[in-house]
Amino acid sequence: EAQVTQNPRYLITVTGKxxxxxxxxxxNHEYMSWYRQDPGLGLRQIYYSMNVEVTDKGDVPEGYKxxxxxxxxxxxxxxxxxxxxxxLYFCAxxxxxxxxxxxxxDGTRLSIL
Amino acid sequence: KxxxxxxxxxxxxxxxxxxxxxxxxxxxxxxxxxxxxQDPGKGLTSLxxxxxxxxxxxxxxxxASLDKSSGRSTLYIAASQPGDSATYLCAVRLRNRKLIxxxxxxxxxxP
Numbered sequence: 001e002a003q004v005t006q007n008p009r010y011l012i013t014v015t016g017k018x019x020x021x022x023x024x025x026x027x028n029h030e031y032m033s034w035y036r037q038d039p040g041l042g043l044r045q046i047y048y049s050m051n052v053e054v055t056d057k058g059d060v061p062e063g064y065k066x067x068x069x070x071x072x073x074x075x076x077x078x079x080x081x082x083x084x085x086x087x088l089y090f091c092a093x094x095x096x097x098x099x100x101x102x103x104x105x106d107g108t109r110l111s112i113l
Numbered sequence: 114k115x116x117x118x119x120x121x122x123x124x125x126x127x128x129x130x131x132x133x134x135x136x137x138x139x140x141x142x143x144x145x146x147x148x149x150x151q152d153p154g155k156g157l158t159s160l161x162x163x164x165x166x167x168x169x170x171x172x173x174x175x176x177a178s179l180d181k182s183s184g185r186s187t188l189y190i191a192a193s194q195p196g197d198s199a200t201y202l203c204a205v206r207l208r209n210r211k212l213i214x215x216x217x218x219x220x221x222x223x224p
Contacts, residue, residue: 004156043202043214090156098144098210099164104156 002027006091006105013081014113021076021108023091031097032074033058034066036087037107043090049074050097081112115140117205119215126193127223134188134218136203141181144206148177148188150199151217157202160188193222 004025013019025032033048035058045058049068063085065077074093078085088109092102116139126132136146145164149157161170161177163186169178176189190197203215 040216042216043204045212092157098206099162101147101159101162102157104158106154106156 002103004091004093004103004105006089006108008108009106010109012111012113015082016080019078019081019110021078021089021091021110023074023076023105024072025074025091025093025103026072027093027095027103028071029093029095029103030071031095031100032068032091032093033102034064034074034076035090035092036060037090038087046076046089048097078110081110083112086110086112115143115205115207115211115213117203117213117215119201119203119218121218122216123219123221125221125223128193128195130193130222131189131191132193132220134190134201134220136186136188136205136215138184138186138205138213140207141184142208143181144208144210146177146179146186146206147204148175148186149202149204151202152199160201195222195224198222 007022030051034046035043037043044060046064047066049055091105094100094102118137147162148160151157163170163179174191179186198221200217200219202217205213
């Protein structure tokens with residue numbers, strides 16, 4: 001089954017404790033991205049990747065890092081999480097960056113205390 | 114600055130009704146427009162993608178139209194079912210390839 005898998009689905013942690021949210025897709029997609037979704041602000045792109053070893057900033061990259069060492073994986077790293085990073089996070093992938101439908105993971109709800 | 118607005122924010126209809134969800138955008142110079150649905154606790158599912166050169170796209174009971182001159186897209190759902198209950202999001206891709214999201218319309222279809 002074609003899917004985008006995110007882990008963990010839920011996480012409550014404390015300020016400053018480094019965390020990684022993993023994202024893996026099994027569709028051989030080149031394009032992957034991370035979004036955060038907040039009430040009243042909608043979805044905002046954090047980072048995206050056009051291919052292995054090619055990443056770029058989205059609209060709200062501050063406080064986040066990503067890497068793309070393999071085509072299927074695109075982890076999101078919060079080196080020193082802060083409460084304003086409490087949000088619902090989505091990973092997405094597509095076969096092309098602009099004209100192809102994006103496939104989304106089920107989301108990761110992060111709470112930073 | 115491109116803005117994407119979806120009105121109403123919430124809608125409740127009885128099962129079987131045909132309904133229209135609206136998406137408006139301020140800049141008509143778009144690349145494409147997509148409609149997604151979001152179910153609670155789940156990610157987004159792409160429903161329809163309309164290129165700027167197209168007027169509409171259809172998939173089953175769904176039909177999405179695009180009128181760039183008026184800055185509007187509509188998502189028509191025929192013979193609504195309780196399983197259609199979800200939040201429907203509109204996203205506009207600009208010519209610079211940036212994607213702008215609306216806040217969504219929360220739809221409840223009551224049996």
